[in-house]
Amino acid sequence: MSHTFTYKAFGLIFKSEFEIPELLPSEGIPDVELSLGKTPEQLNEITKQGVKYQATKNEFLLEVDHIARYYVKDGNKVHVELLKDKADKEVRLFLLGSAFGALFLQRGLLPIHGSSIKFGNSATIFTGLSGVGKSSIAAHFVNKGFQALADDISVVNHNLEVVPGFPSLKIWNDVLKKLEIRNDSLMEIRPNIKKFQLPIHDQYFTESLPLKNLVILNTKNSPGFEMEELTGIKKFNAIKNNTYRYRFVKGLEQQLDHFQILSKLLPKIKVYKVARPQAPISLIELGEFLQKNLNLDV
Numbered sequence: 001m002s003h004t005f006t007y008k009a010f011g012l013i014f015k016s017e018f019e020i021p022e023l024l025p026s027e028g029i030p031d032v033e034l035s036l037g038k039t040p041e042q043l044n045e046i047t048k049q050g051v052k053y054q055a056t057k058n059e060f061l062l063e064v065d066h067i068a069r070y071y072v073k074d075g076n077k078v079h080v081e082l083l084k085d086k087a088d089k090e091v092r093l094f095l096l097g098s099a100f101g102a103l104f105l106q107r108g109l110l111p112i113h114g115s116s117i118k119f120g121n122s123a124t125i126f127t128g129l130s131g132v133g134k135s136s137i138a139a140h141f142v143n144k145g146f147q148a149l150a151d152d153i154s155v156v157n158h159n160l161e162v163v164p165g166f167p168s169l170k171i172w173n174d175v176l177k178k179l180e181i182r183n184d185s186l187m188e189i190r191p192n193i194k195k196f197q198l199p200i201h202d203q204y205f206t207e208s209l210p211l212k213n214l215v216i217l218n219t220k221n222s223p224g225f226e227m228e229e230l231t232g233i234k235k236f237n238a239i240k241n242n243t244y245r246y247r248f249v250k251g252l253e254q255q256l257d258h259f260q261i262l263s264k265l266l267p268k269i270k271v272y273k274v275a276r277p278q279a280p281i282s283l284i285e286l287g288e289f290l291q292k293n294l295n296l297d298v
Contacts, residue, residue: 006030010104010155011163011208018080018087022096022197023166032076032103034095039071039081048251053098055251060102067091070099075106090190096166101153101245108257110156110265111244112214115169116149117141118205119296122212123162125154127242132217133281136175137290139198140283143179147205153244160265162211167204168197178283213294214239214271219278225289226275235271236262270294 007014008026015030043054043061053062060072064083068091071079078099082091104111114127115138126134135151142148150165157163173194176183186196216238220226230238239262240246249258272294276286290296 009164009166010100010109010150010153011157020087020092020095022092022168032078034078034080036080036082036087039069039079046251047253048248050247053248053251055102055248057253058106060099060106060248060252062094062098062102064094067094070095072099072102072106075103075108078103089187093189097152098245102248102252104153104155105245105248105252105254105258108158108254108261110239110258110261112154112156112239113152113242113244114154114214115151116154116162116211118147118149118209119212121209123149123154123209124213124215124294124296125162125211126215126217127154128217132219133276133283133286134217135169135171136281136283137217137286139169139171139175139179140287142169142200142203143181144287145203147203148200149205149209156211156261156265157208158261159208160211160261160268161208163208164204164206167201168199171196171198175283211265211269213296214242214269215290215294216242216271216273218273218275220275221278223277225277225286227289227293228273230271230273236266238271238273239265 005016005019006026007023009023012031013028014032014034016034017036043056043059045056046054047056058074062070066083068083069081101111112125112127114125115134116123116125117138126137138148149162151169155163170189183196189195189197
């Protein structure tokens, strides 16, 4: 019998046929099984498809050229067909990203495209478009002694809590320099991309926390910071639009589950839009502005 690995991440127990060193080892009855082997060439009765993915009610198929094909089924199975020699960091990158995003949606969870930090007895998620500084501001707060729950994907469970992901942040090299962190021993997330996996085991919080704030970061072409609290339909749309891989929702026929969890979450949290100067990003000033104006430490 081949060796298997058991991990815990995002509130779930994973049993895997291959090693995933990014995740924390665990034990228990698995919620999700990860396996290697052939995936379907095509799904039947496709509800929605994009350039590299197909989706239907209980199935999702993704192909990443020269890396792997990922087949996600029923919210409890992920099958990986390797298009390279082994399940290396690139294979795991897309597994822990888009494939897991589809898995969470199949399970009726709410994955937010953002990084979450513990302040007091609650969590705040920093979200926004790619490159706006979600992981960077999370790394700043971790560097100041706060604890992180997740990076890139922050999952809200049915109890409206943010569940811990795994203990690392993906950080660009220029941000590491700002934080005075050397990259000598850090792993690049993909070859020839100066973005690194920063382990945060000592600053990782391992329990679920109620979500208090969702902070949508964006940029502007003027100095200073601006903040707006969103309400009503703006608030609803902000959470919807920052759902991780929201384009998968319709294809997976998860519109009702997604709407219901958003509707439950809306009255429980504050949603803010915060604009920062385009460049250069000052993490110290942004961090101070957020702590002061959002009462993050309370």
